[in-house]
Amino acid sequence: MPFVQIAGSPLLPGTHPIDLYYRDIRRDIGLRAGVPLLVLHGGWGYEVYPFDAQIAALPDRRLVIPDRTGYGKSPRVAAFPARFHEAAAIEHEALLDVLGIERCAIWGHSDGAVIAAIMALRRPDRVTAVVLEALHVERAKPRSREFFLMMTDHPDDVSPRIAAKLAGEHGDDYWRTLLGAAGRVWLDIAATPEQDLFDHRLGELAVPALVLHGADDPRTEPGEIDRVAQDLPGATIHVMPGAGHSPHSERNASADATSVAVSFLRSRA
16 A cells, blocks of 8 residues: 655644555556646545546546545544644645655545645646635535534434445544544634635636536535635636535536546646
């Protein structure tokens, strides 16, 4: 199993060095195809919403899919810092440095989409294009408050199927701790609604962007996708009727999401 050692991570301050787990799909392709694609998972990890269809649809592209700190086979945490999206962006930059990847495209889902956008804002010279799926902008998430409280206080309320996936990826003794940490940090984020997740800088995004969004995404606030469209007038925004929080892995939306994203990536990265 591939691990990479980085000097440290702001997701786990005071620990040096740390070993991150990552999936490296078609590593040997090298420069014979487009730039690598960095895939960033959401707040429950990779296996609940896997990218199997997208891996199959990009046979000529190297895909790097890390478990960020706190998830999967990477180091565990008891809590996440308040600005964990920015901390994760810094961690992923360190990963790319060690792997020798100077430029890449990024496909981020949910929290991973926030992280992808922050990476593109921090280092636009390093990012050729971003696919932002189920993107969050607002810090206040009243529609999701009960969801975050469930994660924090009643993680066993998830379905048996999801619990099994979480246990398989993160460990029987840890997945509830992970959900609690993720729920608590989002509740803390929501306590400062006057800000947004990008310090009001999303409109400065300069790299080509595709926004993939499920019309029935329960984690989206009313008007949130409209704000994305206003902040990113040059982005391609693709809203899928009937799709929820993870179009790329949902049976009724995966083919559409994959086709649109692959076409976008091939034309720009």
